Amino acid sequence: MVVKQICKDVAIIGAGAAGMMCAIEAGKRGRSVLLIDHALKLAEKIRISGGGRCNFTNRHTAAENFLSNNPHFCRSALARFTPQNFIALLDKHGIRYHEKKYGQLFCDDSSQQIINMLRCECADAGVGWQMPSQIKQVEYTFPIAEATSEAGRRFILTTERNVVIAESLVIATGGLSIPQIGASALGYQIANQFSIPVTALRPGLVGLTFATENFYAFKDIAGVSLDAEVSCGGATFRENILFTHRGLSGPAILQISSYWQPGEALHINLLPQQDMQKIFFTYRQSGTELSTVMTRYLPKRFVQAWCAVIFAQLGLAIEPVNQYRDIELRQIATALHDWQITPSGTVGYKKAEVTLGGIDTRELSSRTMESKHVPGLYFIGEVVDVTGQLGGFNFQWAWSSGYAAGQFV
Numbered sequence: 001m002v003v004k005q006i007c008k009d010v011a012i013i014g015a016g017a018a019g020m021m022c023a024i025e026a027g028k029r030g031r032s033v034l035l036i037d038h039a040l041k042l043a044e045k046i047r048i049s050g051g052g053r054c055n056f057t058n059r060h061t062a063a064e065n066f067l068s069n070n071p072h073f074c075r076s077a078l079a080r081f082t083p084q085n086f087i088a089l090l091d092k093h094g095i096r097y098h099e100k101k102y103g104q105l106f107c108d109d110s111s112q113q114i115i116n117m118l119r120c121e122c123a124d125a126g127v128g129w130q131m132p133s134q135i136k137q138v139e140y141t142f143p144i145a146e147a148t149s150e151a152g153r154r155f156i157l158t159t160e161r162n163v164v165i166a167e168s169l170v171i172a173t174g175g176l177s178i179p180q181i182g183a184s185a186l187g188y189q190i191a192n193q194f195s196i197p198v199t200a201l202r203p204g205l206v207g208l209t210f211a212t213e214n215f216y217a218f219k220d221i222a223g224v225s226l227d228a229e230v231s232c233g234g235a236t237f238r239e240n241i242l243f244t245h246r247g248l249s250g251p252a253i254l255q256i257s258s259y260w261q262p263g264e265a266l267h268i269n270l271l272p273q274q275d276m277q278k279i280f281f282t283y284r285q286s287g288t289e290l291s292t293v294m295t296r297y298l299p300k301r302f303v304q305a306w307c308a309v310i311f312a313q314l315g316l317a318i319e320p321v322n323q324y325r326d327i328e329l330r331q332i333a334t335a336l337h338d339w340q341i342t343p344s345g346t347v348g349y350k351k352a353e354v355t356l357g358g359i360d361t362r363e364l365s366s367r368t369m370e371s372k373h374v375p376g377l378y379f380i381g382e383v384v385d386v387t388g389q390l391g392g393f394n395f396q397w398a399w400s401s402g403y404a405a406g407q408f409v
Helices: 017-028 044-052 075-080 083-092 112-124 186-193 212-218 251-257 276-282 290-294 300-314 326-337 393-406
Strands: 005-013 033-036 055-058 097-099 104-107 128-130 135-141 154-159 163-171 202-204 225-232 235-243 247-249 266-269 339-341 354-356 377-379
Touching: 005 017, 005 154, 005 186, 017 033, 017 112, 017 393, 033 163, 044 055, 044 112, 055 083, 055 393, 075 393, 083 112, 083 393, 135 186, 163 186, 212 300, 225 251, 235 251, 247 251, 276 290, 276 326, 290 300, 300 326, 326 339
Parallel strands: 005 033, 005 163, 033 128, 163 377
Antiparallel strands: 055 104, 097 104, 135 154, 154 163, 202 354, 225 235, 225 266, 235 247, 266 339
């Protein structure tokens, strides 16, 4: 059986946000490019993002919005392809968008518009496609006699369809999050093949779970949401928290999950805009039950559950305000402003929006995204140890890192 061979300047494994952006830029430079992806549907992660409207970037993107073991690595790429650059691309295609909050930008219509835009730009740049197509083997040849010339460099990709030979290979395979739409460990496996270190991986932007004994009082209030300030690992976020059957979710929890480490407690200020000690003292002579006072500021179902736990811990009963000593009112107010609860884990990659950790950035050029030890091998997007906060930052990293690599592959 004769195996078909295809020769390209650039092969990109992964046709998601970063992969398509890289392909577009490389194609614009006249490079012959082939995008290879194992999925049946193109860019599913873009399609489902932002409730189907794709939070495609954030106006306020800065290096401080990203987590990495090498926090300065992302600066170069972010500076060379900014949110304004991506917005200009939307304007070119007549895609309307809006800002929800905190600089988060969404399509007015559908995330499919972003996918269609990228597909159109790929077509204009002459990019080739091969999907669905599984990668079976990746080989690398670099004859010593030609070590100073790209002419001697070859990446050989064996798929179930053919053999692809390319001068440059870009890994844009994403992370482990949301395996139900095709996430895999392929990018990390390729890195391991080339002895490129991968930092510790774990789910990010994900809901947190709690041991039954710590959360029993709250298991029946799933769906209750409240505005709170959550702190952990040196980070603080002020947004809604949402009670679920297994623990906590909502924007503030997703944000803090990327900073939380197993065994650490969350510090939750349930009423960041109030001074509950002062409020309690204004009711000092009142016969109003203390929990009733609290329901004027917090959801009733939550107050009932929270009081059952915290009052038991403090050795107090639920009574009218005038039955408590000042020190007891201070203790309750302190607990409201610093509710400490320790998660037992996360809901895992199945529900995580991103993967924390990835290809060790000390092994990559921040200017080109190329491996420092394997010429012609590039890593971009989520597979790299650069993870954004919630709010469009991860897509911006995909655009920026894809653009950066696309200038050099």
